[in-house]
Amino acid sequence: DAGVTQSPTHLIKTRGQQVTLRCSPKSGHDTVSWYQQALGQGPQFIFQYYEEEERQRGNFPDRFSGHQFPNYSSELNVNALLLGDSALYLCASSTGGEQYFGPGTRLTVT
């Protein structure tokens, strides 16, 4: 049984560009949450998707948006990238219980 998978593993973008990160949840999970983990910090909750709708959102600007597909996979989009967006982006999936995390996508903004 495959766990949570994320792509790509690493990504380098230039300030002002846009980026899309992808997440496939663990089999049987219908809820996907996204977190941003800056270097030396704990993960911070960005938002959560359930039934293709954004159910909850953390304290992140509208430049951060997402989508969930009918197969429960999800995308995180970040527009107008800033240097401060450089971080590890973690996806977690769940279905009425604990959240299972993927390995993350390391985004570097130059």
Place this chain on the structure above:
Amino acid sequence: AQSVTQPDIHITVSEGASLELRCNYSYGATPYLFWYVQSPGQGLQLLLKYFSGDTLVQGIKGFEAEFKRSQSSFNLRKPSVHWSDAAEYFCAVSPTGTGADGLTFGKGTHLIIQP
């Protein structure tokens, strides 16, 4: 709003020695508490969770944690650490245990194991 404080940024322990990592939370109602471990280049792995009932919870890899409501604490313990325990440890809190809420994490404690 809930918050989590992990007072120790780094902790160094000799292999075979006991370990205690501290976690204090701030939340108005009964919290759902978690400890996660993150090894270099890896995602987060759940060690244990507290939802209700017995305040001493057992987790994987020989870890346990004790919930103390009076001290707003949920400290992680292990009687004898192994070199493979070297990693980053995060305490987290959630309003529910259903996975329907975002987790609030502490800043983490970096565990170093001395031979």
